[in-house]
Amino acid sequence: MRDEIIESLDNAEAWVHWGIEQFDKRGIYFGHGTDNALDEAAWLVLFALEMPLDISLSEAPQPLSMAQRRAIFDLFQRRVTTRKPAAYLTHEAWFCGLRFYVDERVLVPRSPIGELIAHRFAPWWPSQQPVNRILDIGTGSGCIAIACAHAFPDAIVDAADISSDALAVTKQNIELHKLGGRVNAVESDLLSALAGRKYEIIVSNPPYVDAEDIASMPEEFHHEPQLGLVAGEDGLDFAIRILQAAPRYLSDDGILIIEVGNSDAALAERLPTVPFMWLEFEHGGHGVFLLTARELVEYHALFLKA
Numbered sequence: 001m002r003d004e005i006i007e008s009l010d011n012a013e014a015w016v017h018w019g020i021e022q023f024d025k026r027g028i029y030f031g032h033g034t035d036n037a038l039d040e041a042a043w044l045v046l047f048a049l050e051m052p053l054d055i056s057l058s059e060a061p062q063p064l065s066m067a068q069r070r071a072i073f074d075l076f077q078r079r080v081t082t083r084k085p086a087a088y089l090t091h092e093a094w095f096c097g098l099r100f101y102v103d104e105r106v107l108v109p110r111s112p113i114g115e116l117i118a119h120r121f122a123p124w125w126p127s128q129q130p131v132n133r134i135l136d137i138g139t140g141s142g143c144i145a146i147a148c149a150h151a152f153p154d155a156i157v158d159a160a161d162i163s164s165d166a167l168a169v170t171k172q173n174i175e176l177h178k179l180g181g182r183v184n185a186v187e188s189d190l191l192s193a194l195a196g197r198k199y200e201i202i203v204s205n206p207p208y209v210d211a212e213d214i215a216s217m218p219e220e221f222h223h224e225p226q227l228g229l230v231a232g233e234d235g236l237d238f239a240i241r242i243l244q245a246a247p248r249y250l251s252d253d254g255i256l257i258i259e260v261g262n263s264d265a266a267l268a269e270r271l272p273t274v275p276f277m278w279l280e281f282e283h284g285g286h287g288v289f290l291l292t293a294r295e296l297v298e299y300h301a302l303f304l305k306a
C-alpha cells in the first residue's frame, strides 16, 4: 500500500490532497499552528521538501523524487498515528511572524496575545510612552517574551516559568533570536523569584484549562505538557494568584494582560464587580483581559478573597 501510494503521487498538490483525506478519515484536530486540513497538509508537504512555508506548492520540483515522496508519506503517517501536533514533528512554530523551536517540553505557541504585541499593546499602552521592563509569566517557548522584545527594542524582558524543562527551550529560542542581552529566562513560581522588580507591562498566558475541558480535549493536547494547561476546577488557580501579587510588581502606570480562554465566564462570575476589560481580536481568540495597576490596587481586597 505504502509503495503504491508513493509510486502514484508525483507532485506536491497531489500529496496535499492525499494528506487532507487522511486527516478527514482519522478525525485529526487542528489548532496548534493551523486551523484547517489544507494549511496543515501544505505545511507538512513543504516541510518534508525543505521548502519555505510562504512559497507556492506549484514551485515544488516535479516530478518529486522517490526520497521526497517517502519523506512526505512518513511525516503524514506520524501525524495521523501519533496524533502529535505538527509543530512537534517539525520542531518549528510561528508566532507574531517569528520562528520558534518547539518540542514536547513547551506548549505550541498560539496565544491571541500575539495580535496585541504586534500593535505594541496600543491603544492601552500609549505609543510614545517608553517601556523599560516587561514580564512574561509562564513563558514556555518564550514566544510572548521574545515577540515583546522585538516589538519594544529598548525594553528588557523577563521570561519566567516554573518548569526548568520549558526554560531550556526558552533559552534555546532566546539564542535563536540573538536576544541574550535583553531577554532573561527566570525560574520562578509565578512572580515569587522576582521580588523588588517593577514592570510597565506584565503579560501572561498561564495554565487556564478547567477540569471539565481537560477531560474532553482532543488527543493532540495530551502531547503538550499538562503543567502548561491544567489550572484547577474552574481554570482560575493561576490567574487569581497573579491578580493578587501583580500590584507589587507593576509601575504606577503599568498594565496587566492575562489570557484565561474559556475560563472567562468563571472569572467574571467569581469577581462580578471588577471592571475586566475583555479584549477583542481581528484574527480570532477570546478570554484575554486587561487591568491597569490602579485597578489592581483598587480591587486588591477582592482578589485576596477570591
Ligand SMILES: C[S@@+](CC[C@H](N)C(=O)[O-])C[C@H]1O[C@@H](n2cnc3c(N)ncnc32)[C@H](O)[C@@H]1O
Pocket: 106, 107, 108, 109, 110, 111, 137, 138, 139, 140, 141, 142, 143, 144, 160, 161, 162, 163, 166, 188, 189, 190, 205, 206, 207, 208, 227, 228, 229
Ligand atoms: C499556557 S502555557 C503558555 C506558554 C507560552 N507563554 C505560550 O503562550 O505559548 C503556560 C506556561 O506556564 C508555566 N507554568 C505553570 N505553572 C507555573 C507557575 N506556577 N509559575 C510559572 N509558570 C508556570 C508552564 O510551564 C507553561 O510553560
